[in-house]
Amino acid sequence: MYKRDLATHPGGIFGPWKQIWKSNTLTKIKCFTWLVCRRACLTQERLKKRGFQIVSRCFFCHEKEETNNHLFLHCRVTSQIWYMFQSIIQYPWVVPEHTADLLNCWMRRGGSKTQKKWRNLVPSCIWWSIWKERNNRCFKNITNPMQKVKENCINTLFFWCKEEGIYEVDQVVDFLGSL
Numbered sequence: 001m002y003k004r005d006l007a008t009h010p011g012g013i014f015g016p017w018k019q020i021w022k023s024n025t026l027t028k029i030k031c032f033t034w035l036v037c038r039r040a041c042l043t044q045e046r047l048k049k050r051g052f053q054i055v056s057r058c059f060f061c062h063e064k065e066e067t068n069n070h071l072f073l074h075c076r077v078t079s080q081i082w083y084m085f086q087s088i089i090q091y092p093w094v095v096p097e098h099t100a101d102l103l104n105c106w107m108r109r110g111g112s113k114t115q116k117k118w119r120n121l122v123p124s125c126i127w128w129s130i131w132k133e134r135n136n137r138c139f140k141n142i143t144n145p146m147q148k149v150k151e152n153c154i155n156t157l158f159f160w161c162k163e164e165g166i167y168e169v170d171q172v173v174d175f176l177g178s179l
Ligand SMILES: [Zn+2]
Pocket: 058, 059, 060, 061, 062, 063, 064, 070, 071, 075, 076, 077
């Protein structure tokens, strides 16, 4: 991406762009995180910008239009996953307007080396889980309860941390205890 382009984008030239590619995770997750921060996922917002005539509704709350920032940050239903991690990390924060700004703030937080490693995976993990569930609801007509989506999110984080050697525990319950 050119600097000129970045300067006019949420997150700006000092945004999370370098951190995304440096993070300890699979390339497909880095690419997906990049898309979320660039608001380039194929949400209804994106489809409308491409000229599709659709009545946009969020697949979670059914109240607001599905925009990138609504789906991944502000929806009252998907926010439950953010609240869950807020209580695990015990760090109060104000949700920014854009996903790029969130990642930027998130990556700059303190903590031990290990804490930083797993905490830096949290936004991508939440977005990944939300997007998978969103696509289940959109394309397969399958709606998992939010408790299940939260469990899937924790399991995904556990799997990623294990894969990257951040935590060596075998059970999710031990993983949660070590956070
Ligand atoms: Zn919503």
